[in-house]
Amino acid sequence: MATILIIEDNVDVRENTAEILQLANYKVFMAADGKEGVKLAExxxxxxxxxxxxxxxxxxxxxxxxxxxxxxSSPVPFIFLTAKSERSDVRKGMEMGADDYITKPFNPTELLNSIECQLRKAAAIRNSSDKGLAGLNSLLELVSEGDPMQPLKDGRNINRYKKKQCIYQETNHPSHLYYVTKGKVKTYRRNDDGKELITGLYNEGDFLGYGPLLEGGVYPDSAEAMAETELALIPRREFEELTNKNVQVMQRFIRLLSNNIQEKEIQLLNIAYNSLRKKVADSLLAVYKKYNSSGAENFGIDISRENLAAIAGVAKESMIRTLGDFRDEKLIDIRDGIIYLLNIKKLSNMYN
Structure with a gap:
């Protein structure tokens, strides 16, 4: 049963709307003003x-x-319910991220149809992070509103990359959106001395390279396969049509871009201020969280020490030495070069 929050200061409209939604088998919460509504939404x-x-x-x-x-709260579908119907009001609401705009007085069927449509779209966007091509297909079906874009699904070009093979390089102009169907990918930057810093990790089901497509710029970093990898390629023109056609899709990629920016900011702060042990612990946890999506208890981190050091922003020698200390302290185990986390709680609470 889906949960709907009604934020409306008119008691009659609020209660009548709630009754309609309850009859439609929705669980309803109500707030009498905006301040109360924000608190209740949280x-x-x-x-x-x-x-x-x-x-x-x-x-x-x-x-x-x-x-x-x-x-x-940001991914939650948002429908404006108002007596205002001027085009400027509608445009302002949609530009801020609203999903629909219904003018009072309204027909109950109109409201129910809008709610059903927005919930269906939200579910499709959430499912677009599924493994393999299923997630991409659900996203395309969302954009085409039930009529999938077959040219993008049938006969799609799949590029295959060997371990350590370059996918694209910093300052290149983007021509495709990449979708990871198999393998692992890293993005990275190197300074003038050749020291590498990994700026992003990508797994099966992740989109790659959408930042410069959205911003109209060049790649800010390089991308390389960390294992045998397969990428589905969506031409830039098709990506632009896809995002221009449906605001929900555009919002999803903007959220992905925003999350990436936040993660990079946190990473740089940690590199600047955290101790060596804290950096190493955080890098282990980051890789564990990224590639152990199923939550397997005996998951092993199969990653080179060079890459692990580049995630943490430390020297390879320091990484190897600290991993040895962690093994002696029974925080991790290392078998055949694969790292197993034995005490995630202590690693998470590592003192700075």
Whole structure:
């Protein structure tokens, strides 16, 4: 049963809307103003929000703005419910990230159809992170609204890369969106002395290289296969058509880009201020979390010491020495070069 939050200051509209949604088998929460609505959204984590535009204390624009800044709430579909129907109001709401705009008085069927449509789109976007091509296919089906873009699915070019083979280089102009169907990929930068810093890790089911496509720039780093890898290629033109056609798809890639920026900021802060032991522990946990998506207990980290050092931003020799210390302390085990985490809690709480 999907959960819907109604934020509406008019008690009659609020209660009548809630009754309609409850009859449609939705679980409903209600808030009488924008401030209360933001607080309730954080508490109940609804699947969709229906929000009035003109309210005391905090209007609908303010509610959408505050929730869009919160990582847990930003992917939630947001429908404006308002008496205003001017084009400028509609445009402003949609540009801020609203998914639909319904004018009062409304037909209950219109509201229910909109809610069903937005929930279906949200589910398709979440499923687009599934393994293999299934996630990409669900995303394409979302964009085409039930009529999949067969040319993108049938006969798609699959490029195969050997371990350590270059995928693209820094300052190259992008021509494709990449989708990892098999293997592992890293993005990295090297300074003038040749020291490498890994800026991103990618696994099966991840999109790669969308940043410069969205920004209209060049690649800020290089990409290389860390194992035998297969990538599905989507031409730039098709990617642009895909993102221009549906705001939900564009929002997903913007969220991915935003998350990548935040992760890189945290990584650089950790490299600048954390101790050697903390850097090594964090790098182990980052790789473990990235590549152990199934949560297997005996998952082994099969990654070169050079790459692990490049993630942590430390010298290879320092990485090897610290891994030896961790093994002696029973925090990890190393068998045939593969690292097994024995005490994730202590690694997570490593003192700086």
């Amino acid at each position: 508490e109940v984590q609804p699947d969709l929000i229906v929000c009035d535009l003109t309210m005391p204390l905090l209007d609908g624009y303010g509610v959408l703005h505050l929730l869009s800044k919160k990582k847990a």
